[in-house]
Amino acid sequence: MIDFEHVSKTYETHNDENVALEDINIHIDEGEFVFILGHSGAGKSTFLKLIQMEEKPTEGKVFINGQDLTKLKRRKVPYLRRQMGVVFQDFRLIPTMTVYENVAFAMRVTNISTKKIKARVPFALSLVGLEDKMDRLPDELSGGEQQRVAVARALAHGPKIIIADEPTGNIDPEMSMDIMQLFEAINKVNITVVVVTHEHELVHKLAAKYNNRVITLADGMVASDTAHPEVARRYAAKVAARSREEYDDE
Numbered sequence: 001m002i003d004f005e006h007v008s009k010t011y012e013t014h015n016d017e018n019v020a021l022e023d024i025n026i027h028i029d030e031g032e033f034v035f036i037l038g039h040s041g042a043g044k045s046t047f048l049k050l051i052q053m054e055e056k057p058t059e060g061k062v063f064i065n066g067q068d069l070t071k072l073k074r075r076k077v078p079y080l081r082r083q084m085g086v087v088f089q090d091f092r093l094i095p096t097m098t099v100y101e102n103v104a105f106a107m108r109v110t111n112i113s114t115k116k117i118k119a120r121v122p123f124a125l126s127l128v129g130l131e132d133k134m135d136r137l138p139d140e141l142s143g144g145e146q147q148r149v150a151v152a153r154a155l156a157h158g159p160k161i162i163i164a165d166e167p168t169g170n171i172d173p174e175m176s177m178d179i180m181q182l183f184e185a186i187n188k189v190n191i192t193v194v195v196v197t198h199e200h201e202l203v204h205k206l207a208a209k210y211n212n213r214v215i216t217l218a219d220g221m222v223a224s225d226t227a228h229p230e231v232a233r234r235y236a237a238k239v240a241a242r243s244r245e246e247y248d249d250e
């Protein structure tokens with residue numbers, strides 16, 4: 001589902017070069033729940049930007065659902081992004097719109113019919129336990145509730161992947177656990193979940209309870225990956241097959 005093959009990313013600045021990722025190899029299967037853990041500057045945001053095609057790798061290849069993003073045309077990028085739902089640290093809700101409107105608005109911009117919107121918004125809000133707060137404005141909700149609205153918004157168009165970028169960065173520790181458990185529930189309906197965070201303690205607590213996979217980035221490299229051995233084996237076989245194809249093409 002998400003494949004990084006020998007991916008490096010270097011940012012050119014006006015007087016310097018910053019190596020954000022260096023020869024990263026990561027394979028995430030459909031239906032997995034993965035934490036990407038790392039300190040500030042480890043390369044987590046760059047990893048997410050490459051998945052969403054906000055940045056391109058300097059070297060290597062990124063595949064989403066088998067599609068090579070280095071070969072994807074610009075005009076196809078919106079279709080790629082529609083396969084994903086993104087949750088941000090700062091919620092990014094529109095303050096003048098109600099909870100209902102925030103979720104409906106996000107669906108409208110992806111050209112979903114009004115009929116479907118009317119059915120799906122209440123459903124998405126019920127999944128996050130906020131159906132009784134549909135008419136509130138974002139600032140009439142707690143931080144944890146605002147993040148749940150953002151999760152409902154990310155889910156409403158039926159994505160295959162949910163990506164969360166420091167989703168608990170702006171909420172209190174008790175609520176953080178709730179939000180993470182919400183991602184667990186989402187993953188149970190076979191949506192791939194990738195959560196990027198620097199909160200080591202929270203991740204280790206959750207991974208011990210739910211047996212989640214944890215990929216730790218440090219200085220732009222994979223420092224550890226608790227991938228299930230079967231996933232690791234399948235991935236190695238896939239990379240070997242792809243190398244053979246490329247060799248045969250030459």
Ligand SMILES: Nc1ncnc2c1ncn2[C@@H]1O[C@H](COP(=O)(O)OP(=O)(O)OP(=O)(O)O)[C@@H](O)[C@H]1O
Pocket residue numbers: 011012013018019020038039040041042043044045046047198
């Ligand atoms: N646009 C950019 N131009 C130059 N250097 C950049 C740019 N974006 C990121 N970097 C550098 O790349 C490295 C990795 O940054 P990245 O934002 O991916 O890390 P991060 O793990 O998400 O950090 P944080 O948790 O602080 O957001 C850092 O050294 C950073 O300074």
